Amino acid sequence: MTYPPTELEIARTPDGDRRDGHEGGVGGGGTAPDAVVAPTPSGGRVWRALRHDPAAVLCLAYIGLIVIMAVFAPLIVRVSGWSPYEFDQSAIDPNLGGVPLGPWGGISAEHWFGVEPGSGRDIFARIVYGARVSMVIALSATALTTVLGTTFGLLAGYFGGKVDQVVSRVMDFLMAFPALIFMIAVLSALPAGNRSTLLVVVISVFGWPYLARIVRGQTMSVSRREFVEAAGASGASGARVVFTEILPNLRSTIIVMVTLAVPGYIGTEAGLSFLGVGVVPPEPSWGQMIASSVSWYSVVPTYFAIPGLFLFLLVLSFTVLGDRLRAVVDSGEAR
DSSP, X not given: OOOOOOGGGEEEOTTSOEEESSTTOTTTTOOOOOOXXXXXXXXXXXXXXXXXXXXXXXXXXXHHHHHHXXXXXXXXXXXXXXXXXXXXXXXXXXXXXXXXXSSTTTOSSSSTTOBOTTTOOBHHHHHHHHHHHHHHHHHHXXXXXXXXXXXXXXXXXXXXXXXXXXXXXXXXXXXXXOHHHHHHHHHHHSXXXXXXXXXXXXXXXXXXXXXXXXXXXXXXXXXXXXXXXXHHHTTOOHHHIIIIIIGGGGHHHHHHHHHHHXXXXXXXXXXXXXXTSSSOTTSXXXXXXXXXXXXXXXXXHHHHHHHHHHHHHHHHHHHHHXXXXXXXXXXXXXX
């Protein structure tokens, strides 16, 4: 599948002519005016703009809370007094199939979020460790996706020609491929050991083309600016021009894309765990907890509501923060 070239995809070819990034594409051989690339706002200016946005501040606060839970999970669980793998048979009624004793799913001073029906495991402890699993997988997949997407996007956008053709065709293939079906098939066939690493690799394989396509277009635009051409004319190597002259000018674009990618990866991990091909029990996962709660939600709705609410708020926070960050960069508030 080929995409019609945009103004950002007009690149300089080795012989000095200007043409679109795809051979034989629309506008091939034409001459286009130099694109104007906005200055990259500094981190300090972006932060000053975001901290005056109440929605962005609330999102950052919640994300910070989840990060603290993930980092200090063992300490937090020790304070609560229950391990995420520990069964408390005294908190459930065996005569009713393991329904938690007490109101609201067994919420009490001993079990702050209640207990898991059927097993009596502490929901608070599993929520805390589930935050660690979700954040580690999502952030690791985001980091790997960012490295792959940025690298291939820079190479395709700057060097053009056959490099661009190969990278673009790979991106087209992966973006058109039914990723979810392939993930389910691969994860189902592979052994359960070290499932978190497999999730990171599989998610990243299908995630990097979306960032690479944006980076490619921006690279084509920035590479036509005078300071980049001057660096090439002075004898700087292609790698040095790409990573020291072009990449710093794409920082804001990459940050915005990464912020918007994290909630998608959190949701993907939760969805795969919900389908039974993600994190393997007894390792806690929010998606896995939601899947386990399906048969109990009419009896113990809190078991479904608590992990669902944590997952919803985390995805919402990253999504809103990404939108606010994109608005700051696009509107020039940070400058």
